[in-house]
């Protein structure tokens with residue numbers, strides 16, 4: 001799979017041939033790509049349906065600048081978000097600057113290179129710092145700073161889990177990788193997806209909140225409490241109400257996800273389903289569009305439609321939900337654009353370590369649905385005990401566990417006080433031991449009985 005804008009060091013956009021300059025765009029209708037590439041740098045633009053530039057990415061050997069936001073084609077001055085990534089001569093990220101923060105990365109000479117052998121015998125080499133955090137990964141003999149992708153930040157837990165698997169071995173030693181100054185996580189913190197779009201690390205789910213005022217008020221409440229990411233789906237039947245709630249906010253104040261439902265899968269139907277969702281939500285584009293479930297015999301065609309929707313600017317990122325490693329590998333067989341997100345059920349009772357590990361290696365962000373185990377696990381004594389230490393509720397402890405494992409949780413509540421409570425998790429930090437204790441609760445147990453659909457042996461939904 002290519003399309004990895006975030007691999008530093010001389011990586012050029014694979015989409016634009018050298019010497020290509022200019023491009024067609026038809027204002028008001030389509031053609032969303034336009035590029036410029038010479039031997040020194042690449043510029044790539046993506047446009048919305050109106051022909052306004054949504055994003056400009058400028059890449060050269062040592063620097064990548066991403067300018068995001070709408071600005072008029074004739075007036076390039078209205079860019080409102082600008083992130084600069086600077087790489088050192090070895091190709092490591094050395095600093096990152098955007099509107100809110102500057103992060104400086106310095107690499108030293110102590111530390112550990114560890115080889116992880118996965119259950120399928122693939123080997124992968126990571127660089128660890130003295131805090132046992134993975135900071136870089138060996139890709140094609142190049143160290144790629146993981147901090148660039150903002151993945152694997154507090155990885156201590158994941159290591160603890162994988163070391164318990166007999167097939168995982170660590171071998172030793174070499175470099176050091178130190179993050180000198182890192183931004184503290186807050187409710188607006190983001191992870192950079194494989195196409196460069198920033199997705200909030202924390203969100204709000206609206207399944208089973210009634211359409212109309214109830215969902216509109218919940219969405220308003222969540223956004224006022226600081227949430228940015230809102231997760232709905234066509235099948236939830238509440239997109240219209242979500243759209244009403246969003247009316248009070250600027251488009252850049254929320255990151256909106258919706259999903260194509262099973263019956264709407266296939267190429268043409270997915271294109272139409274997206275159009276219908278956009279209409280109900282009353283937006284020109286969604287930030288993330290997901291294939292809700294892998295439907296047997298359909299999901300590959302669905303993915304082609306997802307790619308087209310992405311290319312045409314109706315959706316800023318595309319991903320999947322309830323997909324296993326098998327399904328993702330199936331998509332790779334024909335995809336031009338890999339999934340950027342996989343939304344799966346994760347809670348301390350169903351930690352999904354192997355699938356998470358796979359997604360991380362593939363550069364796919366992991367998002368957790370039913371992150372609170374649908375409130376069925378909140379009386380677990382270990383969670384209560386850990387919560388008491390920090391004066392936090394079990395729900396807050398669980399959500400913090402997600403964040404510290406680089407999982408994007410999207411808890412749902414239709415109660416204002418719980419919406420706020422769930423967001424109040426940025427003023428404490430679980431220790432490595434506490435993270436381990438919580439992970440050890442795993443029983444691979446779904447919070448919802450998997451009896452909605454019929455599944456084949458690969459976990460694909462049979463319609």
Ligand SMILES: NC(=O)c1ccc[n+]([C@@H]2O[C@H](COP(=O)([O-])OP(=O)(O)OC[C@H]3O[C@@H](n4cnc5c(N)ncnc54)[C@H](OP(=O)(O)O)[C@@H]3O)[C@@H](O)[C@H]2O)c1
Nearest residue numbers: 205206207321369370371372373374375395411412413414
């Ligand atoms: N892709 C998929 O297939 C899929 C499947 C399921 C869910 N999702 C998404 O994931 C989101 C979250 O999952 P979910 O709704 O299944 O479950 P969840 O967020 O794990 O749990 C929601 C339940 O927990 C309760 N709750 C929330 N905060 C609480 C707190 N602080 N204290 C006590 N109880 C609390 C809620 O009750 P109240 O509402 O009464 O507060 C509700 O009953 C969904 O809304 C949806 O957007 C996606």
